Amino acid sequence: MIKKLLVIGPSWVGDGVMAQPLYRRLHERHPGLELHVFAPAWTLPLLARMPEVAKSHLNPFGHGQLRLRERWRTARALHREGFDQVVVLPNSLKAALIPFMAGIPLRTGFTGELRYGLLNDTRELDEHELPTMVERFCILAENDRHGLPRPIPHPRLISQAPAQRAVAERLGLSLEKPVIAMCPGAEYGPAKRWPARHFAALAQALSERGYQVWLFGSGKDEEIGAEISRLAGGCALNLCGKTGLDEAIDLMALARLAVCNDSGLMHVAAALDVALVALYGSSSPDFTPPLSDKAQIVSLNLECSPCFERVCPYQHTRCLEDMLPERVLQACLNLIAATAPISPTPNMATPS
Structure with missing residues (x-):
């Protein structure tokens, strides 16, 4: 009998990417599995690029919203699907309500x-036995007494070449020069965002070396994208707010390299197998590292970091202010040299 299973998915883009190894493991444990995921709207483009997911269901409930009557109606709709099991990834009480009601x-x-x-x-x-988020997700695929198989395969997102070409054409983007993707936003707060002037200086240095720079982010990042583009003297094309996550995924798959704050798009770049320089300030790569064999982490490891605060408690954000563009540029050049050259023509990220 084919097992039908529902996952209550995470609310953050990065966490949504890191859940993909769990989906893969569930299929390994249950051949023929029909896997569904209940997730917020902004993470649904990720699920569309995960072949393990047969169907996604919209989670319409924002943070802190109880709305019991609407949760009951949603639960009744899920009940009709006839699921055998649910795996609840968020640790909140509300995340467990709908599966119970269903x-x-x-x-x-x-x-x-x-x-x-x-x-x-x-x-x-056991936080010591399972120090990273991806491990904590994957252990839920195992029997209670069964250990976690390691190593855990890295997350993978599928991006098809026709979709890449279509969105590039829609935005009038040229692929004559190799692309560097930069992701200057971080939803969590300013203590995770490398300064705009540093991004701009890096964009200029990479432009001088024959690369074109595309800035990625949501509508909330339009302002910082515009500032970087202005400071870079036109060396950085601001695409923040001009694409949805689905189009951003396909465009990022075209990149030779990505430079990202610790953010959801950093995990997207890693899952696309794009060479990645990851910038860490207030946060730590120990818990949510970029899951890629082509990633290089840049962190100053100051005494006051990681603090995991949204805003620097000392009002100086030295963990990012003192991370100079020259240091990040050298990390970019080292990684470009260490990874096989990729043609600037459209490519396809495929699952391992």
Whole structure:
């Protein structure tokens, strides 16, 4: 009998990428599995590029919104799907409510926020045994007494060449020069964002070496994208807010290299197997590292970092201010030299 399983997916783009190895492992454990994911709208383009996911369901509930009557209606719709099991990735009480209301027989997840009863297949989280988020996701595919198979394969997103060409043509983008993708935003807060003037100086240095620079981000990043483009004297094309996540994925797949803050787009670049320079300030790569064999991390490792604060508690953000463009440029050049050259024509990222 084919197993039908639902995953309550994460709310952040980066976490959504890091859940893909879990989906792969679930298929390994349950041949013929029909896997569905319940997730917020902004993460659905990720699921569309994961062949492990048969169907996605929109999670319309924002952070802090209870809306019990609407949750009941959503649960009834999911009940009609006839799921055998649900795996709940978020640790909140609200994330476990809908699976319980939907009457899914086996409800798996970590204990937390008084979820006893709502979940009936609970796991205690050992943070030392499972230091990274991807490990914590993947262990939920195993039996309670079964160890986690390692190494965990890196996340992979599929990007098809026709889609890449179509979005490049729509935006009038030339592929004559190799592309450097830069992702200057970070949804969490300014303590994770490398300064705009540093991005601009790096864009100028890379432009002098024959690369074109594309800036990626959401509508919230339009202002910083415009500032970088202005400071770079036109050496950086601001695409922030001009694409949805689906188009950004396809355009980033064309890049020779990506330079990213610790953000959701950093994990997207890693999952596309694009060479990646990852910039860490207030956060730490120990918990959410770029999952790629082509990544180089740049961090100053100051005494006050990682603090994991949205805004620098000392009001200086030296962990990023003192990360000079010359240092990041050298990391870019080292990585370009260490990775096989990629033609500036459209390519396809394929799963391992």
